[in-house]
Amino acid sequence: MKDRTSSSKIYLDVVESLRRMIEADSLLPGDKIPSERELSDRFNVGRSSVREALRALELLGLIETRRGEGTFIRDFQEHKLVELLGTFFLQDKKVQEDLAETKRLIEIDCLRIVAFFATAEDIKRLMGWVKAEDFRDDDFFLRIAILNRNRLLERIWRIINSYARTSEIVQGNVKKEDYLSLLTYLLERDEEKAIETYLIRIRNMSKDE
Amino acid sequence: MKDRTSSSKIYLDVVESLRRMIEADSLLPGDKIPSERELSDRFNVGRSSVREALRALELLGLIETRRGEGTFIRDFQEHKLVELLGTFFLQDKKVQEDLAETKRLIEIDCLRIVAFFATAEDIKRLMGWVKAEDFRDDDFFLRIAILNRNRLLERIWRIINSYARTSEIVQGNVKKEDYLSLLTYLLERDEEKAIETYLIRIRNMSKDE
DNA sequence: TGAAATCTAGTGGTCAGACCACAGCGGCCT
DNA sequence: AGGCCGCTGTGGTCTGACCACTAGATTTCA
Numbered sequence: 001m002k003d004r005t006s007s008s009k010i011y012l013d014v015v016e017s018l019r020r021m022i023e024a025d026s027l028l029p030g031d032k033i034p035s036e037r038e039l040s041d042r043f044n045v046g047r048s049s050v051r052e053a054l055r056a057l058e059l060l061g062l063i064e065t066r067r068g069e070g071t072f073i074r075d076f077q078e079h080k081l082v083e084l085l086g087t088f089f090l091q092d093k094k095v096q097e098d099l100a101e102t103k104r105l106i107e108i109d110c111l112r113i114v115a116f117f118a119t120a121e122d123i124k125r126l127m128g129w130v131k132a133e134d135f136r137d138d139d140f141f142l143r144i145a146i147l148n149r150n151r152l153l154e155r156i157w158r159i160i161n162s163y164a165r166t167s168e169i170v171q172g173n174v175k176k177e178d179y180l181s182l183l184t185y186l187l188e189r190d191e192e193k194a195i196e197t198y199l200i201r202i203r204n205m206s207k208d209e
Numbered sequence: 210m211k212d213r214t215s216s217s218k219i220y221l222d223v224v225e226s227l228r229r230m231i232e233a234d235s236l237l238p239g240d241k242i243p244s245e246r247e248l249s250d251r252f253n254v255g256r257s258s259v260r261e262a263l264r265a266l267e268l269l270g271l272i273e274t275r276r277g278e279g280t281f282i283r284d285f286q287e288h289k290l291v292e293l294l295g296t297f298f299l300q301d302k303k304v305q306e307d308l309a310e311t312k313r314l315i316e317i318d319c320l321r322i323v324a325f326f327a328t329a330e331d332i333k334r335l336m337g338w339v340k341a342e343d344f345r346d347d348d349f350f351l352r353i354a355i356l357n358r359n360r361l362l363e364r365i366w367r368i369i370n371s372y373a374r375t376s377e378i379v380q381g382n383v384k385k386e387d388y389l390s391l392l393t394y395l396l397e398r399d400e401e402k403a404i405e406t407y408l409i410r411i412r413n414m415s416k417d418e
Numbered sequence: 419t420g421a422a423a424t425c426t427a428g429t430g431g432t433c434a435g436a437c438c439a440c441a442g443c444g445g446c447c448t
Numbered sequence: 449a450g451g452c453c454g455c456t457g458t459g460g461t462c463t464g465a466c467c468a469c470t471a472g473a474t475t476t477c478a
Contacts, residue, residue, distance in 0.1 A: 054430095056261075102359060153314065278457095278459080426471100435463090
């Protein structure tokens with residue numbers, strides 16, 4: 001029998017089937033997916049194949065399993081596999097550099113968008129937060145990424161950031177004034193100055209890319 | 210019995226053990242790792258647990274398995290994270306718009322980098338190609354993405370492009386002159402003009418983002 | 419009646435053993 | 449030398465059996 005067209009790796013078929021199922025049933029984070037036994041039944045594959053797929057997705061942080069309860073879709077924001085990849089094989093030099101550079105580019109893109117589209121209120125609220133709270137650099141840029149209304153770009157930033165965090169990219173001690181002056185330029189819609197402030201004062205770079 | 214200290218999930222222990230083993234034996238991409246049966250033996254766990262760990266790492270793109278041969282370490286540059294997250298949850302409506310916008314942003318980033326760092330030769334070669342060949346828009350920007358030396362950014366572009374292509378983003382009929390004039394500005398290191406050309410003549414937009 | 423203890427069905431976690439399909443190797447025959 | 453064959457080891461898959469745990473229904477008892 002075995003009518004599956006794709007010639008190899010049942011567990012990959014299962015991953016795909018799960019994807020489709022989630023899509024079709026519009027399952028959201030927190031929702032429960034059928035039990036392993038039922039899936040194995042529904043897809044006509046052995047339970048072990050289903051498990052291989054589920055374990056892989058679990059390691060990716062896309063699902064969560066609780067013994068005795070079931071398997072649930074997870075909030076994708078927090079793929080914790082990142083640490084894994086980090087501890088695993090992220091010691092490559094070139095990758096580190098690319099990572100840092102890409103992160104900078106994305107952040108600049110976000111700044112540009114914010115400078116154009118964010119409301120004055122949003123920016124002022126962020127300024128209040130900067131004054132009030134104690135925060136890390138990536139807390140700040142997470143908020144920037146959220147302010148830009150492009151969810152995809154935000155997600156890309158989150159992913160890259162979580163990778164970058166595992167590496168030893170040490171943030172120099174940046175001061176609140178720098179963030180505030182950056183925000184001030186954003187408020188004035190002065191994209192140019194904002195980016196200059198970002199590069200020079202926050203990322204300690206010269207004015208090239 | 211079961212003396213394993215971590216209270217849960219043997220397959221996670223196996224992942225960790227594998228990590229250590231790879232580290233300890235300084236295994237490099239291309240190297241073979243022990244067979245599933247031997248690992249199951251060495252770690253004192255069932256073969257299925259070993260398999261769950263291996264399948265997860267395989268889905269991540271960290272290892273590669275060849276039936277009848279064995280399991281091998283892969284080039285870590287190409288972990289599958291972004292693709293997977295993409296294929297899984299990139300189906301919303303709004304995402305389509307974000308997709309197009311992000312694609313533009315990334316392309317602009319690439320243009321900036323190329324304007325700064327690409328050699329005149331590279332750019333001239335590309336101009337020759339534009340004149341000689343018949344190409345699609347994404348063929349062109351793929352080459353731009355490659356010219357920028359940031360492999361991560363290139364990959365992000367490729368992914369976004371593959372998704373954008375499936376959606377209904379129709380490319381207006383762009384003419385070779387437009388691409389050539391873009392390249393001319395790049396050759397002159399005129400970032401400003403290049404991006405303007407990109408936005409207005411190639412993407413048919415006004416001069417905002 | 420209401421709360422606590424208990425039972426039970428269902429779920430994930432793990433293992434052992436059995437086949438299958440395939441790749442590589444070595445020996446055998448011509 | 450060249451080609452055929454079968455052995456061995458590897459990943460791929462399935463099955464059935466337990467175990468550990470959870471939640472909800474049931475029973476028990478104050």
